[in-house]
Amino acid sequence: MTPTGNDASLAVDRLRRARRALITSHRNPDGDAIGSELALAELAAALGVEPVIVNRDHAPANLTELPGVETVIVAEALPADFPEGFDLVVTVECPGLDRVGFDGLDRLPILNIDHHLANPGYGEVNFLDEEAPAAGEMVWTMFKVAGVAPSVSAATNAYVALATDTGDFRYSNARPRAFRTAAEMVEAGAEPSLISEWVHDGRTIGSVRLLGEALKTLRFLCDGRLASLEVDPAAFERAGADSTDTEEIINIPRAVAGVEVVVFCKQWEPGRVKVSLRSRGAVDVRSVAARFGGGGHSNAAGCSFELDLATVRSLLESTLAELLGGRG
Numbered sequence: 001m002t003p004t005g006n007d008a009s010l011a012v013d014r015l016r017r018a019r020r021a022l023i024t025s026h027r028n029p030d031g032d033a034i035g036s037e038l039a040l041a042e043l044a045a046a047l048g049v050e051p052v053i054v055n056r057d058h059a060p061a062n063l064t065e066l067p068g069v070e071t072v073i074v075a076e077a078l079p080a081d082f083p084e085g086f087d088l089v090v091t092v093e094c095p096g097l098d099r100v101g102f103d104g105l106d107r108l109p110i111l112n113i114d115h116h117l118a119n120p121g122y123g124e125v126n127f128l129d130e131e132a133p134a135a136g137e138m139v140w141t142m143f144k145v146a147g148v149a150p151s152v153s154a155a156t157n158a159y160v161a162l163a164t165d166t167g168d169f170r171y172s173n174a175r176p177r178a179f180r181t182a183a184e185m186v187e188a189g190a191e192p193s194l195i196s197e198w199v200h201d202g203r204t205i206g207s208v209r210l211l212g213e214a215l216k217t218l219r220f221l222c223d224g225r226l227a228s229l230e231v232d233p234a235a236f237e238r239a240g241a242d243s244t245d246t247e248e249i250i251n252i253p254r255a256v257a258g259v260e261v262v263v264f265c266k267q268w269e270p271g272r273v274k275v276s277l278r279s280r281g282a283v284d285v286r287s288v289a290a291r292f293g294g295g296g297h298s299n300a301a302g303c304s305f306e307l308d309l310a311t312v313r314s315l316l317e318s319t320l321a322e323l324l325g326g327r328g
């Protein structure tokens with residue numbers, strides 16, 4: 001039997017039974033992924049479990065101030081002493097094991113902590129709560145259940161997770177629960193103004209130049225309800241940007257009056273296109289991402305393709321135009 005549900009105590013009990021845990025998340029980690037991992041590592045340590053955070057990709061430039069982020073190992077493969085040197089894998093904010101970017105994680109028991117609707121419960125223990133505004137909020141609940149007082153750095157990292165996943169408490173998941181939890185995190189020492197500076201005012205020159213490149217490709221379809229833009233490898237090169245510099249770009253067309261859906265196609269590696277989707281209101285982009293093997297939330301989702309950029313972009317534009325019931 002695989003315990004699955006929104007019971008934080010099962011997750012805490014499973015974590016507590018480990019001696020050395022490998023903590024990881026999805027490729028191209030966002031604020032919720034890294035903030036949750038770092039907070040969870042502190043909880044693990046407080047429970048007598050040695051945490052080792054290993055990610056496949058670097059944190060974006062705006063998340064490099066997070067306390068403890070220097071302890072995150074970024075590598076193309078699992079540590080040499082995996083699995084022998086560990087007795088538990090903890091995935092946070094990771095809707096599928098294939099999203100981590102490492103093979104063979106399932107050689108050890110997995111504790112799966114996530115708030116994505118489509119998470120199938122691939123762990124030995126699955127702490128899944130699709131109502132949670134962020135995975136970091138679920139980690140925060142684990143602190144409470146474990147009776148561990150969060151340090152200032154744990155509160156800071158959990159707040160980063162919660163604030164970034166709710167779009168600074170502006171998205172539809174910014175419900176009372178998110179604000180109550182945020183208040184607890186601030187009481188425990190998280191500083192919203194400082195964190196906002198890290199997250200929003202630490203942009204790289206490359207990311208701003210890349211925004212310019214992306215905006216040159218921007219087009220509006222379906223009477224302005226659908227916006228579409230792209231960056232190709234040449235754009236990355238001209239901008240002096242890397243794959244972590246794409247974070248804020250999609251929010252610019254999303255903020256245009258009348259836009260209901262944005263599709264942003266990014267090609268960084270040859271032959272592979274990553275697609276980000278954002279929507280407002282009732283338009284469910286997760287269902288579109290899921291159709292192409294991706295996932296996410298109703299208003300923010302993504303998928304990837306091994307096709308050329310132009311093909312992917314027109315495929316997504318026509319699919320989304322159909323969803324909106326309009327003509328591209």
Ligand SMILES: [Mn+2]
Pocket residue numbers: 032033093115133134135165
């Ligand atoms: Mn999340």
